[in-house]
Amino acid sequence: MKKILRHLSFVGIVFLFASCENKNATLSEGILRYKVGESTLNLDDSTAIDFMRISYAEEEGNEYLLHQNEFKKSIQVFDLESGLVAHEILYPFEQPLGIKVVQGITAISLDSIFIFMPLSIRGSILINRKGEILNRYMPTKEEDLEKSLINHVSFGAMPTLFDGQNLRFIQLPTFEVSNPSNINDTYKFEMLYNLESNEIEEAEESGFPEFYQNKIWPSQDISVSRIMDLQGRIVYSWRFLDSLIVVENGIVEKMLAKSNFKKQDMSPFQLMPNKVQDMEKLIQFTKYYGIYYDEYRDLFYRTVQHPGVFDGDAIPKEMDASRKFSVLILDHQFNKLNEIVFPGGIYNIYRAFVGKRGFYLPKNNVMNPELVEDTLSIDIFDFTAHD
Amino acid sequence: MIRILVLSLLALSACTNSSTELRLYSKKIGFNSDKATLLVSLENCSYCFGEYQETVEELDKLKFNVVIISSQKKKASLFASPDDNSVFIDNEKIAIKLGLIESLPIIILPSGERLEIFSPEQLLNYAETYVP
Numbered sequence: 001m002k003k004i005l006r007h008l009s010f011v012g013i014v015f016l017f018a019s020c021e022n023k024n025a026t027l028s029e030g031i032l033r034y035k036v037g038e039s040t041l042n043l044d045d046s047t048a049i050d051f052m053r054i055s056y057a058e059e060e061g062n063e064y065l066l067h068q069n070e071f072k073k074s075i076q077v078f079d080l081e082s083g084l085v086a087h088e089i090l091y092p093f094e095q096p097l098g099i100k101v102v103q104g105i106t107a108i109s110l111d112s113i114f115i116f117m118p119l120s121i122r123g124s125i126l127i128n129r130k131g132e133i134l135n136r137y138m139p140t141k142e143e144d145l146e147k148s149l150i151n152h153v154s155f156g157a158m159p160t161l162f163d164g165q166n167l168r169f170i171q172l173p174t175f176e177v178s179n180p181s182n183i184n185d186t187y188k189f190e191m192l193y194n195l196e197s198n199e200i201e202e203a204e205e206s207g208f209p210e211f212y213q214n215k216i217w218p219s220q221d222i223s224v225s226r227i228m229d230l231q232g233r234i235v236y237s238w239r240f241l242d243s244l245i246v247v248e249n250g251i252v253e254k255m256l257a258k259s260n261f262k263k264q265d266m267s268p269f270q271l272m273p274n275k276v277q278d279m280e281k282l283i284q285f286t287k288y289y290g291i292y293y294d295e296y297r298d299l300f301y302r303t304v305q306h307p308g309v310f311d312g313d314a315i316p317k318e319m320d321a322s323r324k325f326s327v328l329i330l331d332h333q334f335n336k337l338n339e340i341v342f343p344g345g346i347y348n349i350y351r352a353f354v355g356k357r358g359f360y361l362p363k364n365n366v367m368n369p370e371l372v373e374d375t376l377s378i379d380i381f382d383f384t385a386h387d
Numbered sequence: 388m389i390r391i392l393v394l395s396l397l398a399l400s401a402c403t404n405s406s407t408e409l410r411l412y413s414k415k416i417g418f419n420s421d422k423a424t425l426l427v428s429l430e431n432c433s434y435c436f437g438e439y440q441e442t443v444e445e446l447d448k449l450k451f452n453v454v455i456i457s458s459q460k461k462k463a464s465l466f467a468s469p470d471d472n473s474v475f476i477d478n479e480k481i482a483i484k485l486g487l488i489e490s491l492p493i494i495i496l497p498s499g500e501r502l503e504i505f506s507p508e509q510l511l512n513y514a515e516t517y518v519p
Contacts (some may be wrong), residue, residue, distance in 0.1 A: 048462035052433060070437045071465040101437035118434055315483055317430060366458055373461040 031340060037357055037380040039065075039080045046071050049364050049373050053155050055107040056355050062086075063355050065378075066107045068115075075105065075113060077129075080355070080378075090131045091115055097136065099125060104154025108162055116154045121169065121193050121200060137167075139193055139200050149174065150191055150200075156350050157225035157290025157303070163232065166192040168203070170226055177222045178272045180214045189224050190236075205247045209238055215268035218282040225290045229332070230298070237291035237302055240266040244291065244302070244334060255334035259304040261326055261341070262286040276312055283308040283319050294354045297384055299337075301359055302328040303349055306341075321367040325349050327359065329383045338383060345369075347379070358382035406499030408485050416475045418452040420497060423518045425510075426482050427492045429457040429466060439492060440466055442507035448473035450518045456482050494518075 027035070043049060046069065053068035063080040077087040087110070092098030103118040111128040126135040142148035152169035154160040161168045169191045175182050190203035206224065217240070225237045236245040242258035266285045269277070284307050292301040308323035322344045329338045345367035353360050363370075363377045413420035427435055427443065443453055444467070456477045457463040463476040482488045487495065492504040494513055502517065504510045 045461070046465060048459055048465060050459065050462065071440075101434055103434070313484070315430075315480055373459055 027343070027346075028341075031342060031381075034340065034358075034381045034383050034385050035379055036382040036385055039360070039378040039380065040083045041065070041078050041080075041376040041378070042083050042085075043374050043376060044085075047076065049371070049376055051351055051362060051364060051376060053102060053104050054351065054353065055105050055113070055159070056353050056360075057107040057110055058356060059110050063357070064110065065353075066105060066110075066113065068102050068105050070102065075115075075127075077110060083375075087129055089113070089127065089129055091127055092125070092131065092133060097125075097133065099123065103152065104160060106154070106160050106162060106167075114160065114162070114167065116152065116160060116169075119149050119151055121150055121152070121167070121191070122148070124167070137193070137195070137198075139198050152191070153223070157237075157292070157352075158223065161226075161228050163228060165196065166194050168192055168226075168228070168234075170224065172223055177219050178216055180216050183208050183213050183215060183217070183222075185213065190226060190234075203234070203247075205234070205245065205252050206236060209241055209245065211241060212238070216270075216272060217266070217268055218273075218278050220278075220282055221266075221287060225288075227291045227293045227300070229293045229300075230295050235291055235293070235300065237288050239287045239289070241288070244300075246334070257300075257302055257328060257330055257334055257336065259286065259288070259302075259326060259328055260339050261304060261306055279316050280310045280312075283310045283316070283323070289325070289349055290352065292352065292354045292359070294358070296354075296356055297358075298332045299383070300330040300332075300334065301352075301354070301383075302330065303352065304328060304339075305349065306344075308344070318367055321345060321348075321365050327381075327383070340381075340383065355380075358384075406497075408487060409495050409497075409499055412481060412485055412487060413452075415481055416454055416477055417471065418454065418473075418475055422452050422473075423450060423497065424452040424454060424495045425492060426454050426456060426488045426495065427466070428480075428483065428488050428490060429455060429459070429462055430480060430483065431490045432492075435492065436462070436466055439504075439507055439510065442510050443467050445511070446514060447518075451514070454482065456480055456488065 051067055055066045057064045065078045065080055067076045069076050073093045075089040076085050079086040093100050099115050099117045101118055103116045106114040113127050116124045122138050124137045125133050127133055150171050151174050152171045158170040170189055171191055185207040188202035188206045190206035191200055192203055193200050221239045227235050234247040243254040244257045246253045246255050286307055287305050289303040289305050304326045306324040308319050324344045326339050326341045331337055346365055347361040348365045351362040357380045359381045361379050410420050429436055452473055453467055454475045454477050455463040455466050458478055460478055467474045469476050494502040502513050
């Protein structure tokens with residue numbers, strides 16, 4: 001029996017190496033030269049691989065990835081070096097004080113973790129590593145229920161940020177976006193909740209850019225990614241705009257950050273599209289996805305989704321996951337330094353994050369043929385590695 | 388009057404199509420299409436896991452089939468344990484390909500009638516009303 005197990009583990013190891021070689025073979029030299037590491041997270045039987053709600057944190061030089069486990073109702077703190085769960089924080093989920101369904105998490109440190117619920121800022125909590133509630137936030141209630149609903153995202157490239165005074169939420173419209181008259185400057189995508197005054201206000205500069213207004217766009221692309229740098233500048237990246245919108249002390253500037261791979265501007269629909277037309281445009285055009293700030297290198301990364309192949313019978317999520325993407329690297333003045341193209345079907349562009357070692361790309365892409373549900377592999381890229 | 392007749396015929400034909408698709412789907416997945424069937428997609432509904440898991444546990448599985456659509460078998464099993472009797476996993480996402488579900492959970496009655504679910508409360512309510 002021991003012999004068989006030994007043989008099996010040998011075969012397993014050989015297979016593992018072979019698959020590692022195979023994985024790297026699919027990455028071009030242009031990518032591999034920037035790959036500086038890999039983190040492999042061990043997922044137990046109660047942890048799914050999609051890792052939707054995550055937040056990065058550092059403590060005493062160690063790197064952690066916090067993951068909200070919706071089955072366990074816990075925040076798992078993965079050590080990115082060992083791949084093991086260093087702590088598991090059970091957060092309160094029983095109503096009325098706890099959060100049953102979590103929309104997103106933002107870790108300021110391992111002892112200050114914000115947990116947000118869907119559709120509302122009211123009821124958000126701040127917990128420590130013991131899972132104790134440090135604060136519960138109850139902004140003034142609107143009399144009109146509809147007005148009090150805030151359809152915030154709080155994950156992916158639309159995280160909720162803490163700027164020292166406010167929690168900054170990106171929200172998505174709940175109105176009919178295929179009605180061009182709704183696409184105006186009145187609606188604001190960013191909401192600021194002031195933790196001291198307990199008031200919520202809109203970020204003035206976060207409305208639809210002029211380019212979007214009074215037109216019909218693919219509905220799922222009606223969103224904006226936003227990040228804040230160490231200087232406190234707020235940077236908005238719109239899906240169809242080559243320029244970034246940068247807000248510094250109330251002054252708004254457009255900074256061109258165009259992908260080399262964008263050959264034509266996204267054109268709006270002339271008439272209200274059906275679902276197939278909407279999806280076709282969503283898949284076939286080049287567009288920007290996220291904006292990320294690397295505080296360790298004072299760089300910005302902008303992800304670009306290249307045109308995909310549309311097939312009316314295929315599953316939209318799979319068509320989307322198969323498309324190539326690139327990462328635009330910008331310095332602190334938004335000068336373009338480089339643009340690296342990644343193959344489709346390996347990395348999950350929607351789960352990218354930034355950490356001490358650079359840009360982290362999880363491989364939980366639904367089309368990744370090497371995906372196994374017990375481990376989450378993350379490739380780490382330092383785009384300054386050859387400077 | 389003619390308009391009503393045409394609409395009724397259209398509704399009936401839509402029902403028949405759904406019923407045929409349901410039978411086709413039930414054969415592929417292996418469930419009994421004479422029971423009401425709840426489809427929950429974890430593929431394109433980011434909050435469905437947290438929102439519906441407890442409520443699905445409460446459903447009377449003698450009256451309901453539950454099919455979880457997800458390419459992740461582990462995640463689907465965490466949502467509800469498959470038993471090849473009343474709880475099934477559609478990891479090839481056939482329901483999406485057949486157009487039986489988009490994102491919100493759906494109850495499909497044996498007649499082919501489809502009931503879209505917007506909240507756990509509504510799921511329980513429909514369960515009581517349509518599957519007494």
